[in-house]
Amino acid sequence: MDGHNYEPLKAHILPLSQAQNFDLARREWSLVAVELSEEWDNCPCGQDIKEHCFIRNGITGAQTYVGNVCIKRFIGIDTGTLFDGLRRLSNDPTTNPNAAVVEYAWKNGFLYDEKEYGFLLQIVRKRNLSDAQQAWKLKANRRILKQTVVARRTRR
Template sequence: MHYKLTEEIINLSVSHYWESAKFEWNFEYAYQSEKPQTCLCGHFPIINICIIKNTKNQNDAEVGNCCVNKFLGIDDGNKIFLSINKIKNDFSKSISEEVVEYLKKKRIINETEYKFYLDIFRKRNLSYKQLEFKKKINQKFIDFTSSETNSHLNRINMVLKWAEENTWFDISFVNSLKENCSKKGKLSEKQSDALESIITKLKIK
């Protein structure tokens, strides 16, 4: 299993040697899949998945969180999955401070939401309104780390990549979808339909 993973990662890297290739990779995004998937190493089933990005050639790869940990020494996913599992069945619980920082960096939460969340870590009791606001932010986090949002982001990036070579295509709408995906943590059904119709009509692959 180990060899399959290193081979796949080396193929996507600039260096041909594992010892240097592994340092080309950074954590990008994590999501929890509803459907069990197969890791790059061949391991099945996995549901905690990380997207890692190569800093030298911009390639990305989807790898099981345990492999990212074990072989690449990237542990960012752990904190995210811990928080997902903690609040999944009870939105009144809190995500960790590191995850709050992550959501801010990804522009999923704005300055107000960020400050609010850091502030409530010190509070023992929340008012009804505060609790509702917290749950709303938790929901954004769960949406952002869903396989649905991962697939939407993949589709958006595919169109943007295609548009690099088809410069006549106006990317402002697709960029606005991406922006929206960030703000709300997901696309609405209407937006996702619009995205799919662009992909179908222009035969983007």
């Protein structure tokens, strides 16, 4: 056991869901936002987390968050390489965002336009960028980080 306990998580999610069978209830939820924080917080399962996945119930409209492990293990939503990419970006804002980060940023309106979206996808694996491309990437990276990394968060 690594501290991600099913029972407390279930006890948190079920009252916010329509279905009372957890396997059905978890399907009501979708990911709406993610956040990297610099302070520890707690997942409803009790585990310390710094990676928040904000989820919304499509039927009840309830919102809550769980950690990056529980979202996959219990809710069944795979965030893929999104958090790895965000973590890498927050450690070094000059790196190229990975495809998961670019997709996430596009879907959440953090990118300026479709051209920027295409540009970022194009450079995912590119090493040599021109100065202009480097500057463009940095601008986009800062916008992405501003919306996903928080220094302090008020407990909800």
